[in-house]
Amino acid sequence: MILERQNMLNINQIEKELGEYSDDDEIHDISKLVSYYQLCHSAVSEFGTKLENLDADYQVRHDHNPIHHIEVRMKDVGSLVEKVNRKGLPIRFESIKDNIYDVGGIRVITNYIDDIYTVQDNLLAQDDVTLLKQKDYVRNPKESGYRSLHLVATVPVFQSDGVQVTPIEIQIRTVGMDMWASLEHKLRYKTDKPEEKVAKYSESLQDYADEINKIENNMQEIFHNL
Numbered sequence: 001m002i003l004e005r006q007n008m009l010n011i012n013q014i015e016k017e018l019g020e021y022s023d024d025d026e027i028h029d030i031s032k033l034v035s036y037y038q039l040c041h042s043a044v045s046e047f048g049t050k051l052e053n054l055d056a057d058y059q060v061r062h063d064h065n066p067i068h069h070i071e072v073r074m075k076d077v078g079s080l081v082e083k084v085n086r087k088g089l090p091i092r093f094e095s096i097k098d099n100i101y102d103v104g105g106i107r108v109i110t111n112y113i114d115d116i117y118t119v120q121d122n123l124l125a126q127d128d129v130t131l132l133k134q135k136d137y138v139r140n141p142k143e144s145g146y147r148s149l150h151l152v153a154t155v156p157v158f159q160s161d162g163v164q165v166t167p168i169e170i171q172i173r174t175v176g177m178d179m180w181a182s183l184e185h186k187l188r189y190k191t192d193k194p195e196e197k198v199a200k201y202s203e204s205l206q207d208y209a210d211e212i213n214k215i216e217n218n219m220q221e222i223f224h225n226l
Contacts, residue, residue, distance in 0.1 A: 032093045036166070037074065040104035042157045043168050044072050047106055050129070050155070054122055066115030068175055071107040075100075101133070101152045102169035109178050112220040113138065116149050116172045123153075123170070130154045132167055138177075144202065145209025146181060148173040176212040180205065 051070050058065040075083075080096055080103065089095040096103070110116050116138055124131055133152040141147045149172040154165040173181065184205055 036093070036097060037103065039157060039159070039164055039166050040168060041074055042159070043155055043166050044074070044104035044106060046155045046157060047153075047168060047170065048072055050123060050126060051106065051108060054119070066110050066112070066118045068109045068111050070109070073105050075103050075105065101167040104168040106168065106170045107178070108170065108172045110172060110174050112223060113174055113216055114220060116174065119172055120149060120151065128156055130165075138173070141209065144184065145206040146184065147177045147209065147213065148181065174216055176216050180209055180212055
C-alpha cells in the first residue's frame with residue numbers, strides 16, 4: 001500500500017518561496033521548475049508501480065511479504081533551496097537539476113532487516129532500472145545511530161517529446177528504523193527546544209538505535225526459525 005504525501009506545485013506559492021531566496025532570473029523560470037517537478041513525479045510514479053507490483057507478487061506467490069508499507073513524497077521548494085545552499089551551489093535551476101537527487105522520493109518500510117535487501121535486489125533486477133548511487137547505513141550506521149538503505153536510481157519516463165530519465169531517492173528501512181528516524185528528524189530539525197536538551201536526547205537516541213537494532217535482529221531470528 002502506498003501512502004502519498006502530495007506536494008504538487010502551486011505556482012503562486014513557488015513564486016513567493018523563490019522570492020525569499022534569490023532575484024536570479026534562472027531560478028525564477030517557473031516553467032523549467034514545474035516541468036522538472038512533473039518529470040520527477042512521473043519517475044516516482046513509475047517506481048511506485050514497480051513496488052506495488054512486487055508487493056502484490058509477494059502476497060500471492062510467497063509465504064512472506066517483506067513490504068510493510070510504502071510512502072512517496074515530493075520535496076518542497078524551500079527544502080530544495082536550503083539543500084542547494086548547504087552544498088554551496090548558486091541558487092539556480094541547473095543547480096537543482098544537476099545536484100539534487102531527491103526531488104522525488106520513495107520510502108519502503110519493511111518488516112525485517114533481511115527484507116531491506118530482498119526489496120533492493122528485486123527492484124534493481126528489473127532491466128529498465130539503473131542504480132546511480134547506494135549508501136548502506138544499515139550495515140554502516142551513521143554516528144547518530146541512523147540506519148537506512150539509500151538508493152539513487154532512474155527509470156525511463158515516457159513523455160510527449162520522448163523518453164526522459166531523472167534520479168529519485170529510494171529509502172528502504174524497517175519499521176523500527178523508521179520510527180527512530182522520524183523522532184531523530186523531529187529532534188534535529190523540527191524543535192525549538194534548548195540546545196542542551198537536544199544534545200541530551202540525541203545521546204539517548206544513539207543508545208536506543210542500538211537497542212532497536214538488537215531487538216529487530218532477535219525478532220528476525222525468531223521469524224526465520226518458525
